[in-house]
Amino acid sequence: MPGPRRLWRNGARVNWASGLACRGVDRCRAGEEARRRRYLAVDEKIPVSPGDEVDVVLHRVTQEGKGVGRISAAGSLGQADRGGFTLFVRGGLPGERVRARVTRVARGYAEADMVAVVEESADRVRPLCPVFGACGGCQFQHGAYGWQLSVKRVRVGETLERIGRFRTVFEEGEDPGVGETARGSDGGPGGAGKPEVVAGEGHVPASPGLDRPVGPVIIHPTVGMESPWRYRNNIHMAVKDRGGRLVAGYYSSGGRRWVAAEDCPIADERLVALIQAGLRAAERCGWQAAEETAGSRSQAELATGRGRLYHVAARVAPGTGQTMLIAVVDRERMNRMGEFAAWVRDAVPEVTSVILNVRRGRGDGPVYGRRSIALYGPSRIVDRMGGLWFEISPTSFYQVNSLQAERMYELAMEAAGLDGSQRVVDAYCGVGTLSLFLSRGASQVTGIEVATEAVADARRNARMNRIENARFQVGAVEELLPSLVADRRPDVVTLDPPRRGCGRAALEALVHAKVPRVVYVSCDPATLARDLRVLADGGYQVREVWPVDMFPQTGHVESVALLVRGDVF
Numbered sequence: 001m002p003g004p005r006r007l008w009r010n011g012a013r014v015n016w017a018s019g020l021a022c023r024g025v026d027r028c029r030a031g032e033e034a035r036r037r038r039y040l041a042v043d044e045k046i047p048v049s050p051g052d053e054v055d056v057v058l059h060r061v062t063q064e065g066k067g068v069g070r071i072s073a074a075g076s077l078g079q080a081d082r083g084g085f086t087l088f089v090r091g092g093l094p095g096e097r098v099r100a101r102v103t104r105v106a107r108g109y110a111e112a113d114m115v116a117v118v119e120e121s122a123d124r125v126r127p128l129c130p131v132f133g134a135c136g137g138c139q140f141q142h143g144a145y146g147w148q149l150s151v152k153r154v155r156v157g158e159t160l161e162r163i164g165r166f167r168t169v170f171e172e173g174e175d176p177g178v179g180e181t182a183r184g185s186d187g188g189p190g191g192a193g194k195p196e197v198v199a200g201e202g203h204v205p206a207s208p209g210l211d212r213p214v215g216p217v218i219i220h221p222t223v224g225m226e227s228p229w230r231y232r233n234n235i236h237m238a239v240k241d242r243g244g245r246l247v248a249g250y251y252s253s254g255g256r257r258w259v260a261a262e263d264c265p266i267a268d269e270r271l272v273a274l275i276q277a278g279l280r281a282a283e284r285c286g287w288q289a290a291e292e293t294a295g296s297r298s299q300a301e302l303a304t305g306r307g308r309l310y311h312v313a314a315r316v317a318p319g320t321g322q323t324m325l326i327a328v329v330d331r332e333r334m335n336r337m338g339e340f341a342a343w344v345r346d347a348v349p350e351v352t353s354v355i356l357n358v359r360r361g362r363g364d365g366p367v368y369g370r371r372s373i374a375l376y377g378p379s380r381i382v383d384r385m386g387g388l389w390f391e392i393s394p395t396s397f398y399q400v401n402s403l404q405a406e407r408m409y410e411l412a413m414e415a416a417g418l419d420g421s422q423r424v425v426d427a428y429c430g431v432g433t434l435s436l437f438l439s440r441g442a443s444q445v446t447g448i449e450v451a452t453e454a455v456a457d458a459r460r461n462a463r464m465n466r467i468e469n470a471r472f473q474v475g476a477v478e479e480l481l482p483s484l485v486a487d488r489r490p491d492v493v494t495l496d497p498p499r500r501g502c503g504r505a506a507l508e509a510l511v512h513a514k515v516p517r518v519v520y521v522s523c524d525p526a527t528l529a530r531d532l533r534v535l536a537d538g539g540y541q542v543r544e545v546w547p548v549d550m551f552p553q554t555g556h557v558e559s560v561a562l563l564v565r566g567d568v569f
């Protein structure tokens, strides 16, 4: 994005908004401040400035875990949802009255840090993690688990209403148009009977020109976990050098700050032990933290060939107990790399494989490089889920919460209504996990996936499970699906796209072919709402949505949606 325009005239900087030359830094700052004030004051009178302390009652929470309240003038409380200036308070919960210090003022809203909770919500709990709030991984550890489930259900319903213009109901037979307050009281164990609406789907605009709401769509209770901790089967942490020791950590939300973390209470304990073993082994090998030395290494250092470590990552296959440690490094030949694997095994004898993953820049992802070398053990570990075997390579996509993934796949299978006779297309199939679940109830499954390596994994997984009625095609869904459904219409199509949702061509292909049943698995309620509305306008009835809590303690929510056509028999 281009930055603000700065012009110079006669040696003085020009305030581009007013067109006046500012002589001297102070005058220029004053000009900028005036411009900022004018800009901010277009819609609202700004009642606060950075540094102000205000009391505010919170009535919503964002996906990022910020409580949302309204203030009408500095220090005074605004009426919830009735005008006023919006204040986002980090760590605040709906229903709480808090004292907050304003940190930033922007157009139409301000952000604030919590100073004190004046009146505490019954849903507030003590976070388990010592770096909660600083680390960007979790957003909801300060809310009871029942409350988290309730918030996620409400978020899915509200987003379908706001972006897709659907009419939603929370139970079968419930009156359409049930109010916000009733929704807030839904929430299972922690529900406190107040509005708890989650804002923050701004990346997807409301569907244009849709005055006619469609529905009702049933929003089921969020499918939660019995024990919502230690569920992650894979973590990766960035490595830094701290006083001669290698330390692993996560980044804050937005990635601006790195936060050291010795434990991660949402990760399987085996992963935490492996990460620590990897760090100690790397220290003994003389490896350096990549970010500490980037761009500043002498020729002598380069000649030592000791190598640099970017990340340590670990994976576990909960169904078999197999584990993998991955060291993400800057070269294929690291100093003492055979000993690295041996030292990891000394510390964690049950480790199944130790992998070197090499980052070189070109073609690399944000964490992993393209090349992986097994230093010890096999290059893939094997998991067992839902009675099926799956191979997991160091970098392949595999749902991070195995227990919930299995429940979600079972839900999708049920929604697909399979009786052994149907032909199914599984679009965005990844390594074929859902495809192989579906194959047990279908006559044939065709998976479509754009990543060549994932399709190779999917084919291998099918062979390993002796599944012969699943085949896989490499390519973009928007390109392959139209001809696939036009040539011979399948009975069911499942969609499991990335966050950005489905390509328009894929949705239009379903509409044109009148595929009788569609099951949409989504990790983003906003793009789900947008895509469901396209399908609803094309003749589909969006019947039910099941939110699934794949990521407890965070603001994320997955959903499974069932769509059917009334005009196809």
Ligand SMILES: C[S@@+](CC[C@H](N)C(=O)[O-])C[C@H]1O[C@@H](n2cnc3c(N)ncnc32)[C@H](O)[C@@H]1O
Residues within 6 Å of the ligand: 397, 398, 399, 428, 429, 430, 431, 432, 433, 434, 448, 449, 450, 451, 454, 475, 476, 477, 478, 496, 497, 498, 503
């Ligand atoms: C959310 S993952 C779903 C994976 C799989 N269903 C599972 O549960 O393991 C989305 C998958 O879609 C793939 N993908 C992204 N864009 C695609 C496109 N345009 N066409 C086909 N596949 C795509 C990604 O590579 C990724 O494997």
